Amino acid sequence: MIGITGQIYGQIGKGFGDTAEESMRERESGKTTMWKCPKCGREFKKKEQGHYCGEKPKTIDEYILSQDADKQEALQHIRQILRNALPEAEERISWSMPTYWKKHNILHFAASKGHIGLYPGPAAVMQFAEELQSYKTDKGTIRIPYGGIDAALIEKIAKWCWETGNHA
Numbered sequence: 001m002i003g004i005t006g007q008i009y010g011q012i013g014k015g016f017g018d019t020a021e022e023s024m025r026e027r028e029s030g031k032t033t034m035w036k037c038p039k040c041g042r043e044f045k046k047k048e049q050g051h052y053c054g055e056k057p058k059t060i061d062e063y064i065l066s067q068d069a070d071k072q073e074a075l076q077h078i079r080q081i082l083r084n085a086l087p088e089a090e091e092r093i094s095w096s097m098p099t100y101w102k103k104h105n106i107l108h109f110a111a112s113k114g115h116i117g118l119y120p121g122p123a124a125v126m127q128f129a130e131e132l133q134s135y136k137t138d139k140g141t142i143r144i145p146y147g148g149i150d151a152a153l154i155e156k157i158a159k160w161c162w163e164t165g166n167h168a
């Protein structure tokens, strides 16, 4: 017994030690120097990091209004498409993103600089791979250009996520 306990503590001790040593090394090399936004006090690794500076949006409307003015129309458009596709789902903010929820998160979207990210989960991206050929995709992400919203396709993906239980 004692031997086993000692061994476990030994392993844990080693783990903690390594982590501490790693962060010390980072601190000494200046890697973890943080930039603090003077307006909201949030800290970022990058100086002058762009971010939503203020209270976090609590609704999808607040989220959209917190984005650049020239992007709001496209964001409202995608929101209406998802709302029509998923009339029973609740709109909420989850993981800081507009989210469609019913018992679980069905999918999210989010505004980026050059595109709208749609996050339907990896199974949906695979399922619709052929129709998504002209889009940049990642595991569970579809990058939709602001000027290139395909309502029919987005609706189809959202419904598929809900009906099949494959979700973000």
Ligand SMILES: [Zn+2]
Pocket (backbone or CB within 6 Å): 037, 038, 039, 040, 041, 042, 051, 052, 053, 054
């Ligand atoms: Zn700020």
